Amino acid sequence: MSIKHFIQSQINSNFKLEDELPFPTRIKHLAKNDIITKYHQIEQNAYFLLNGIVKISMIRNEEDERILEFFFPNSFFSSYTSFLTQEPSNVEIQALSDCEVEVIKQSDMQEAYKTSMLANELGRIVAEKYYIHKTNREKDFLTKSATERYQALVNYRPELVQQIPVHQIAKYLGIEAESLSRIRKTIF
Numbered sequence: 001m002s003i004k005h006f007i008q009s010q011i012n013s014n015f016k017l018e019d020e021l022p023f024p025t026r027i028k029h030l031a032k033n034d035i036i037t038k039y040h041q042i043e044q045n046a047y048f049l050l051n052g053i054v055k056i057s058m059i060r061n062e063e064d065e066r067i068l069e070f071f072f073p074n075s076f077f078s079s080y081t082s083f084l085t086q087e088p089s090n091v092e093i094q095a096l097s098d099c100e101v102e103v104i105k106q107s108d109m110q111e112a113y114k115t116s117m118l119a120n121e122l123g124r125i126v127a128e129k130y131y132i133h134k135t136n137r138e139k140d141f142l143t144k145s146a147t148e149r150y151q152a153l154v155n156y157r158p159e160l161v162q163q164i165p166v167h168q169i170a171k172y173l174g175i176e177a178e179s180l181s182r183i184r185k186t187i188f
Contacts, residue, residue: 001074022116023108030099037093043082052099067172
């Protein structure tokens with residue numbers, strides 16, 4: 001799937017794959033462990049993941065990594081707050097595998113917003129999906145136990161549980177790896 005496919009399936013079924021996008025894109029290949037966006041860097045791009053796996057994380061207490069999100073193919077990602085505000089990022093984005101992404105420059109997207117209803121719809125849909133996902137994740141942290149959060153992950157994001165190492169899943173769930181091992185033993 002590409003950005004054009006995403007637009008056709010999620011926004012406008014009349015959009016044809018041969019139609020021009022209201023902004024230029026480019027394909028970029030990333031190697032496993034490449035840092036896509038560094039801490040304190042101003043995010044200049046939005047990315048659409050064509051293949052591979054990406055994580056967004058932040059550091060707490062100088063050494064304690066917390067994983068905010070994992071992205072799989074057919075997902076938009078960026079240091080979204082930095083992308084919108086053009087202020088330094090407080091997160092790092094890293095390729096967890098070899099990846100291929102479609103890149104949209106922030107300045108090109110801003111120009112497209114001025115003249116293109118399609119660009120505005122895309123921006124709105126992506127922002128809505130991001131907001132809903134983040135809100136649900138926050139609610140889960142406030143209302144569910146670690147066991148319930150892990151069970152929900154198994155049920156609703158099996159690709160994550162199957163493809164991400166246990167120690168990284170623990171960081172995503174906000175628990176220690178040993179705690180996750182105990183939870184996994186009680187569930188399976």
